[in-house]
Amino acid sequence: MAVSALVLYVIFGALGFGWRSWRQYRATGSTGFRGISGRPGSLEWLAGVGFIAAIVVGLAAVALQLGGVLGPIDALTAAPIQTAGFVLAIAGIGATLYAQNEMGESWRIGVDASETTTLVRSGVFGLVRNPIFTAMLVFGAGIALIIPNAVALAAFLLLVLTIELQVRVVEEPYLTRVHGADYREYCATTGRFVPGIGRSTAPSHDT
Template structure:
């Protein structure tokens, strides 16, 4: 039964966080906001984008395999209160993702296009952390992992966290530094990367 919860939450997350948000972006700007992966195939930048997609796919596979009985949860994490906490975290992650996406307004993108410069958003929730959407996604993924705590789901979570780190550090931060210069460097120095006060950078 818990695997059905995980699949349903993945569907909701994809439909709202990517589908609905892209539709809203298109209605407002004429663009879906999708910019694809960065870098040449095989580069770290490329792996960041491809790894993100792979992590989501592996997470869905983990739920399906558990649903069919091909995988069983790690016993120490399979207690009902742990799975209930997972549902709470996953729902909170979806809500936080949508909230942060909305605060980005027309600047929301998936991926980076070096030929465009969007407005640097640094107020609201972006005044607390520089990457609240990614923080929310990690919370969502942690919740899913607690709902179906099997080895493949855990591997999916680790892969997602690693690729988000790569995307932020080697794709998005360098791009924003080039695009916004001193304004972004000031933002780096005062605002945490994924959590308030943690990951500030002085250049």
């Protein structure tokens, strides 16, 4: 199972980051990478660093199980759970690529406060505001079920926390500042990660 999880990790990274970044560069001349926001120690900075840490810890979970250092939690090793993990991981990869494609040239990793991107509200972005992050969480949940050891579960929890931070303290304030009333209306009518859930008035930063 650990080998399968590693293969899925490689596929996700190669397609979701490598291939997508190459496509972005071909289309715009930019890879789409904007780096980590905020000063060291700030919530914005912690969101970016935490996201990277979640990936590293997730890969460590795979390596530890491959090396026999860490075993899965027995209660989570039933075949239906493992199968659900594979389904979720594969669905997460596909959904990530689909949502990235829907975002078009506005796709990027991180935020550059000096640039203005188009507010995408069509397609899957009409259902949820952050479908790429939703898809990543689905993938992360799948991996945690494929190799349900303590480190893998901790990595998934860290991923959830840092994505929440990234959206709430980096993405939403930036988009509100750039798009103002349009983005606040979008927040009021569209769920954050799940359709209908997390609809709210975004913080006012457009002045």
